[in-house]
Amino acid sequence: MQSDAVVLLGGGNIDILPTCFRPGAAVIHCEPTLESGIAELIVITVKIILSSMVCCKIMEKMYSIQHFSVLKLNLYISDIEISRAQIPKPVNQLAEEVGLLPEELEAYGRSKAKVCLSLLDRLHTQPDGKYVLVAGITPTPLGEGKSTVTIGLVQALSAHLSLNSFACLRQPSQGPTFGVKGGAAGGGYAQVIPMEEFNLHLTGDIHAITAANNLVAAAIDARMLHEATQSDKALFNRLVPSVNGVRKFSPIQFSRLQRLGIDKTNPASLTPEEVTSFVRLDLDPSKITWQRVVDTNDRFLRKITVGQANTEKGQIRETGFDIAVASEIMAILALADSLEDMKNRLARMVVGTSRSGQPVTTEDLGVSGALTVLMKDAIKPTLMQTLEGTPVFVHAGPFANIAHGNSSVLADKLALKLVGRDGFVVTEAGFGADIGMEKFFNIKCRASGLRPNVVVLVATIRALKMHGGGPNRHKPKDIPSLYLNLSLVAAGCHSNLKKQIQIAHLFGIPVVVALNVFKTDTQAEIDLVCEIAKGCGASDAVPCNHWAQGGRGSIKLAQAVNEAASRPSNFQFLYNIEMPIADKIRTIAQKVYGADDIELSPAAKDKIDYYNQQGYGLLPICMAKTHLSLSHMPDKKGAPTGFVLPIRDVRASIGAGFIYPLVGTMSTMPGLPTRPCFYDIDLDPVTGEITGLF
């Protein structure tokens, strides 16, 4: 653990090059001709001595993780105990190691920090690293471990192959954390630490989204009430108040005037008709699409009636709450590529339709500036680390169903600059490759302009057995992973795994299959999966033991990914954005899901006509389909064929920028079971230790 400290004379700044990957290496530019320069030089020199001492201590701890021989068998140890046993590097040190300047960092406590977007400007000439997407085969209800594979892969790349890497993960919703699923920081020896921080409030992004989303909702209902109870004149006098005898439009009101085709600047010059059209959004209560959100599994809020107090004068209506991560604002956070882009998207969001059929936006409500203010910090990705001290960005976490289920464009972009040309950014897409990966390519990559190099497709023996005809049970104890059944495994590989590989190839990207190994899997099963996967066109297929061994257990995967990334890829979108909406939907249904055709309901047809008429026809498609089957039928495992995909309805997220067809009924608010996870979650007030948050 030696430091390569090189002191260059001249220049006034301290430039520590990324040293996360080669701990201790630093190049320092100093100006020794000034008094302050000399003082700085002394400080820096001493700091290097001290910090390399600290670094050595920490790296000893970090490297000790790679020797798991003793802990490997100790399977009673919980994820949180593993997490707690590791001491994270101070986030300032981590940031310095990955090449961030102190002014680009906003620490939130000791182990997480927001990273400023100005970094993109500073590094704009830096070439991007390799871009790796982790997707999965069609999962069992338990999930097949994409997050742990992602974390294990970067631990292997950085801590074992000395290749710069960054993992980009989604921020988990508190709903599942306290509900059924529990925490989402990975598991075993492939975790983000500290997992409590990851699983709880993090740096407040989801809370900011909740606040912004619900401000819009409050603005909608209050506006309808005020319009229902006031004359045009009263509304106008209040909306454009006289301040010291002068009435002025605010900037946000000019935007509305523009959309109305009114190019006047003097409020007094508006005709009565113009006043009416300006002050009355005239929202149709039955056509409000905006829902309130909470980041809690609160099923009783799925359908509610609001406005029942006397003070609301009988303006009651039915509406509902979604889980916060299903908010369009979350999808926007994930797709925005700058503060300005986010601001514009927040202003474009359509909350409903006027009685005359015009879309009404958040800008019409006058609230979009405030939304941007509420979201100003949320747009900065959060830096954390894996159990082996390698860097992670946690940012955004849109619902993988009515939204696109991928982490943020900005985190990926920042990470691609930080790792440099030969480095790797590993990002993850929700659900199976037919959903998360398809949306990653067609929506996220279209928005970002980024082009992926490799797809890692995660599979498990238990899920392959299910696809091969084995039982599809919902409880861990019922998953028949304890018996050897090579024929079920082979059938699963030849159906679902093969189809998901082919889907990735539709986009021109090489696929590495990562078999997430469970302790009950046999060598024969493992060998069989890898053999068939390669036969189906995967560049490589390797078993992964990150859960039990951390990065060391994923070295083969890291090598395979490195090899595949060196191959040429020919990325292409699945559909041209200019295609008619129905054709885009049909293309996804046929080429990705394997459907014969689609069937649009009358409601869906009407909506498509309406969106075309409003100029939304050029948006990409975000399918809302079950993740439990390639088809719309959750029970059809493997690779179903011979079905027609029914499109029940079509909706649009104009700010996020996609049309989302509904295939069946999608719940956007989970529920709590009889015994939710929170029963076991507790905190010892003396030690501060948290239990039950696994």
Place this chain on the structure above:
Amino acid sequence: MQSDAVVLLGGGNIDILPTCFRPGAAVIHCEPTLESGIAELIVITVKIILSSMVCCKIMEKMYSIQHFSVLKLNLYISDIEISRAQIPKPVNQLAEEVGLLPEELEAYGRSKAKVCLSLLDRLHTQPDGKYVLVAGITPTPLGEGKSTVTIGLVQALSAHLSLNSFACLRQPSQGPTFGVKGGAAGGGYAQVIPMEEFNLHLTGDIHAITAANNLVAAAIDARMLHEATQSDKALFNRLVPSVNGVRKFSPIQFSRLQRLGIDKTNPASLTPEEVTSFVRLDLDPSKITWQRVVDTNDRFLRKITVGQANTEKGQIRETGFDIAVASEIMAILALADSLEDMKNRLARMVVGTSRSGQPVTTEDLGVSGALTVLMKDAIKPTLMQTLEGTPVFVHAGPFANIAHGNSSVLADKLALKLVGRDGFVVTEAGFGADIGMEKFFNIKCRASGLRPNVVVLVATIRALKMHGGGPNRHKPKDIPSLYLNLSLVAAGCHSNLKKQIQIAHLFGIPVVVALNVFKTDTQAEIDLVCEIAKGCGASDAVPCNHWAQGGRGSIKLAQAVNEAASRPSNFQFLYNIEMPIADKIRTIAQKVYGADDIELSPAAKDKIDYYNQQGYGLLPICMAKTHLSLSHMPDKKGAPTGFVLPIRDVRASIGAGFIYPLVGTMSTMPGLPTRPCFYDIDLDPVTGEITGLF
């Protein structure tokens, strides 16, 4: 601006004494016999050279605030422009100056940080400083400036009289910030900076409260659904699941068993009756007192019907949302004096009543451990600074109506240790002294054990004129502060001001009247108020010009407070906690409000009987009364007499620890006006500057 750097040999730690108040002074203990000690010594020495240079620069800026002669007239400058023109000290530097160790600080960005409670242990032998409460006369709807007086006072004490001081403020709700009132960071040259940070998410405490509050709500409704649709056996099997063939109670379930008088540890040994009483909370839907919350002015959520989706199987019920700061969890945060105390209070919260009349707690729901986990960071106060760089704690902000309206016990306790024996902690109570101050003494001081030294009573000429018989209008332009009317002023002083001084004297605390001066006030008016106030028993009465001049404008107030604090005080509670509930209410009504008597409704009488029966009779009283009059009638200004106070209903916050009688109807959810503040709130995506958040 010289540094007094004293280097002591021996000892390994760096002990920087509080230097906020004497910038640059530091005592350093070093161990020069070890290599690391020498290195450390060099670093520290160089750091002192550098930091005193930085410090000088910053202090020049800070001190420049005291010369307002030019800016004073520039009244077009908005609060946010004043805030933006000042560069806050880095919070790490501020923390070091006030005597915090680096490990006691958790920075949240560059200008705010959470402070660890371990500080209380480290400083437990340190004597407390002087404890000053800022209260007010009965206000106009615009408020009379308690926050600016508080901030101006600490700016004067620390930056101008070189007396250590800390301001302890409440975190503002986002509801008013985006609704009617706007930001709450003070105003003019008496502000907390950066005001955007203060007014937006701060360090996420209110979001944590919202998450915790709504997890309880989700748990209540989900539990009722599961109890309604499952047999005792099914419930038991799910609540106490068999894991690897073994059923075990979780710790939180043992607590419930204890309350039920069941001392068994083996789940299999419970009788069928015991199983029934264990699994069935049997909540009466009509007696659920727990409401959901959002931190938004969303009037349409005041009264709603939930559970209308088919999935909830007809279990609909009426309920509502409160603004987040009205959550009992906020009141608990403000009153808890340790993590353990908070945890116990969170477990004691009563959410409703069973059909057999038993209170049902969050611990019965199994959720109280998770609540503590959600609130683990919120319990740490947030360190910020005033415009003149003096320290501020921002922590908690319970509704001043159904809750007690004071900032946190813990922030006050930490600050009292940090300022030392001769220093000052200035804390603020919401609304008029009859409400905020009465609750400060009888509830907060009872919980904390702290004893105040001085009350600062804030008055304005405009409010005094109103109390003297002038018009009571709700709009700034209608407040007749532009005309000289000494008789109205005198009448206001002899009624409301006199009565509020007398109320403070009931508790044995000396009063300094702070007249918050507006530019339209005349010298004759100012002199008259000060003269009458002293005649009514105030220790002193002084005009304050902090809005226009910062701390320099509050030097007289600071001197008066310093003088009053040196006098002996004889603090006493207004009532003995053992008194019957009705007598405690009557005591407050008669002695504080000036009522002849109280009149309890039948509902109120029933509730008092129920609370006595449940053992809640020993709790203090938190009156929910209008803040616009000493009486229950908002239009009765001055010091009304000859009225009977009607008690409509009585409720209880068992976790927070008070009974709250309802005097009239209290709205716990504000609404949005036709043109909310958010219309003007915007962010420039290029500069990042925020507008409209004043």
